[in-house]
Amino acid sequence: DGGITQSPKYLFRKEGQNVTLSCEQNLNHDAMYWYRQDPGQGLRLIYYSQIVNDFQKGDIAEGYSVSREKKESFPLTVTSAQKNPTAFYLCASSTAITSNQPQHFGDGTRLSIL
């Protein structure tokens, strides 16, 4: 079955620690995205990538970093510079940024501070 796999499902971060959230897709999609969702809030775009080895900052990129070395993979690192990392993180993909096709989401990673 094609889909988007995020891991881990739950993650705990200690003070001063960097943590990496995994996102893998087997949909052959060019575009991938990372969103943050806080309780009762909408989705806020952190980073997106249109193609391998290219990525762009979204609306709230500070304190986060990404890489796109393979088409299938778009990991997100939450750095120690992100002072309020507790949130639900969602990875999504679509055929292309410029298409009118919808984004499809993984199951999400819930990050909390220890």
Added chain:
Amino acid sequence: QKEVEQNSGPLSVPEGAIASLNCTYSDRGSQSFFWYRQYSGKSPELIMFIYSNGDKEDGRFTAQLNKASQYVSLLIRDSQPSDSATYLCAVTEVTGGFKTIFGAGTRLFVKA
């Protein structure tokens, strides 16, 4: 600031009734419109998309788009308790580059 706005709710309807969810958007150049359902603690799931003015029906769901008035709505007929969720409206803007903006969502409760 480009925006997609939804009434946060909660919208409460009795089982079997029609639930009507509305969304307005600010960018007249928007081309693609999506409705996602998000159950508590879960990720958003695509349920409808619409690109042209008018109605689009899929089972119990109907999406309605009016580009002149810049609104898109979702009707759920014969609402079931299992429809209780948050419904997110998403709009893909073209002006200034392709970008999909998500509304904050409307919480729907269907009472048995």
